[in-house]
Amino acid sequence: ETGVTQSPTHLIKTRGQQVTLRCSSQSGHNTVSWYQQALGQGPQFIFQYYREEENGRGNFPPRFSGLQFPNYSSELNVNALELDDSALYLCASSFWGGSTDTQYFGPGTRLTVL
Amino acid sequence: GQQLNQSPQSMFIQEGEDVSMNCTSSSIFNTWLWYKQEPGEGPVLLIALYKAGELTSNGRLTAQFGITRKDSFLNISASIPSDVGIYFCAGPRRGADGLTFGKGTHLIIQP
Numbered sequence: 514e515t516g517v518t519q520s521p522t523h524l525i526k527t528r529g530q531q532v533t534l535r536c537s538s539q540s541g542h543n544t545v546s547w548y549q550q551a552l553g554q555g556p557q558f559i560f561q562y563y564r565e566e567e568n569g570r571g572n573f574p575p576r577f578s579g580l581q582f583p584n585y586s587s588e589l590n591v592n593a594l595e596l597d598d599s600a601l602y603l604c605a606s607s608f609w610g611g612s613t614d615t616q617y618f619g620p621g622t623r624l625t626v627l
Numbered sequence: 628g629q630q631l632n633q634s635p636q637s638m639f640i641q642e643g644e645d646v647s648m649n650c651t652s653s654s655i656f657n658t659w660l661w662y663k664q665e666p667g668e669g670p671v672l673l674i675a676l677y678k679a680g681e682l683t684s685n686g687r688l689t690a691q692f693g694i695t696r697k698d699s700f701l702n703i704s705a706s707i708p709s710d711v712g713i714y715f716c717a718g719p720r721r722g723a724d725g726l727t728f729g730k731g732t733h734l735i736i737q738p
Contacts, residue, residue, distance in 0.1 A: 517669075546725050555631075555715050556670065558725030569724025603669050605726075615660065616726060618669035 515540045517606050517619035525625045526594050534589045534622045536604030544568070545587040546616060547579060548603040556603055562587055563609050591624075599626045629654045631716055633729035641737055646703040648732040650716030659692050659699040660717040660726065670715060674701070703734075711736050 518537045526532050538545050544563045548556035558571035562581035576592040585606070591598055601623050605616035633650050640646060650659070658677055662670035674685050676692035676699060683690055687704045703710055713731040720727050 519669075548725070555717075555728030555730050556726075558720060558727070561724040569720070569722045571720075571725060605669075615658075615672065615675050617672060618662075620667075620669045623667075 517604060517617055519602075519604050519619040519622050521622060522620070523623045523625075525627065527627050528594055528596060530594050530626075531590065531592045532594060532624060534591075534602050534604075534624070536587045536589070536606075536619060538585045538587070538604075538606035539617050542606035542608050542617075543585050544607045544609045545581055545585065546605045546607070547587070547589045548605065548618075549573070549598075550601040550603055550621070552600075559589070594626045596626050599624060629718070629720060629727045631718065631727055631729035633714075633716055633732050635732060636730070637733040637735065639735045639737060640706060642706060642708060644706055646706055646710070646734060647700065648702075648714060648734075649698060649700045650729050651698040652718070653697065655696040656718035657696070658719055659690070661688075661690050661699070661701050662715045662717060662728075663712045664715065664731070665712045673714075706734075706736055708736055708738075710734060 546561040547559040550556040560570040561568045565581045578590045580588045601621045603621045605618045607616045661673045664670045674690040680694045681692040689702045691700045715731045717726040717728045
């Protein structure tokens with residue numbers, strides 16, 4: 514069974530640029546959620562994708578957007594990067610129809626905005 | 628709101644000691660999850676609790692779902708160096724989409 518994978522591992526961007534982060538869900542899972550984790554904090558929910566549509570969203574502006582593909586993999590896009598966007602971005606997968614509360618996380622992408 | 632309050636914020640213990648940490652909320656949760664995160668890694672699921680009053684073990688770890696559904700406890704017995712990390716409690720958001728996390732309990736083991 515393959516776990517959740519994310520790419521890239523690390524990324525450095527400058528303010529105003531755009532970034533795309535990628536996630537492959539655990540085999541057998543059909544739902545992907547994205548989180549932002551600032552240093553010293555718990556993960557904060559950005560949004561969730563199920564059946565290629567946004568299923569729920571946390572308190573993040575529209576410049577945070579996403580996609581889910583037919584193979585259940587997902588992308589997180591952030592436009593007009595700000596310094597405060599520097600964080601660890603985590604992807605988690607789960608199975609809708611089972612206990613969707615139980616989410617399994619990938620290793621994360623560390624984004625630094627200069 | 629659905630804030631989760633974890634305590635203590637950090638723990639400095641000796642190897643071999645037992646550890647106890649808790650998570651409380653003013654809101655009711657139907658699921659409690661405990662994760663452990665090590666530096667540079669994503670959170671790893673330790674224990675999932677689905678029923679009020681439930682007591683579940685995973686090796687040296689034991690977690691309980693409080694009967695009021697507003698709290699949960701995690702205990703680690705006979706701590707070892709690899710237990711070092713940040714322990715997070717989490718529960719489902721009201722929209723049943725993502726998870727709400729506490730701020731974590733940082734466990735440090737002194738040799």
